[in-house]
C-alpha cells in the first residue's frame with residue numbers, strides 16, 4: 001500500500017507529465033467500487049477540463065481542474081474549478097501511456113488527453129477510489145504532517161490517552177503517516193511506541209515533530225529517483241528505499257546500540273522499537 005512519500009512522489013511525477021493537458025474524453029469501467037462519486041459527476045468534471053495542477057493531500061492525489069467551456073463558465077467569466085481525487089488504495093496505479101499500449105486487466109478509467117496520450121487508472125483489488133469535488137473544496141481529514149508547526153503538533157498529541165503509535169496512525173490527527181514511517185519516527189525521537197501520548201513531555205514531542213518530517217522528507221527524496229518507473233510500470237518494489245532502522249528488523253541489532261530490536265502489536269499493527277534507545 002503506497003504511503004505518504006510514495007503518493008507524494010507519484011503526484012510529482014504526474015504533475016510533470018500531465019499538467020496543462022486537456023481531458024478530451026473519459027471512459028469508465030463498469031465496476032462500481034472504484035467510483036466514490038457518481039460516474040456522471042466524474043465525467044462532467046473531467047471532460048473538456050484542463051489539468052491545472054496535480055498535488056498530494058494526505059494519501060490522496062488531487063488534480064485541480066479548470067473548465068473553460070462555454071456551458072459551464074461562471075458568471076464572472078473565470079473557469080469553473082473542480083478537483084478529481086484519486087486514492088490508490090492497496091494496488092491502485094495511474095499510468096501515462098500511448099493509446100496503443102495494451103489495456104491491462106482491471107483498468108477502471110481511461111482519460112484521453114489532448115497530447116494524444118492516455119492517463120489510466122488500474123486497480124486489481126479495487127480498494128482505490130475516484131471522486132470529484134466541486135469548487136476546489138476537497139479537504140482530507142487531519143493536518144498535513146509536512147506543514148504542521150510544533151505548537152499544533154504538540155496540541156494534537158499531548159491530550160491523547162492512546163499509545164503514541166496509535167495516535168500517529170490516526171488519520172484524523174495527522175494525515176498520511178503509515179506504519180513504517182511511524183515506527184521510524186518514534187525510533188529517531190527515542191520514544192517507545194506503547195507510551196501513552198499524554199505522558200510524553202513537550203521536549204520529546206518536539207523531537208518527534210522533527211523526526212516525522214525528517215523521515216517523510218528523506219523517503220520523498222529517495223522516491224524521486226524512481227518516479228518514471230512507478231507511474232509507467234508496475235513495481236511497488238524499489239520504493240521503500242529508506243534505510244529502515246527498526247521497521248521489519250525484529251531480532252536484529254539496533255544500528256545505534258546493538259540491542260535486539262523488539263516487535264510488539266499495538267491496535268493490530270506491528271510495531272518495532274529498540275528497548276534501549278527508546279523510553
Ligand SMILES: [Zn+2]
Nearest residue numbers: 254257274277
Ligand atoms: Zn538501540
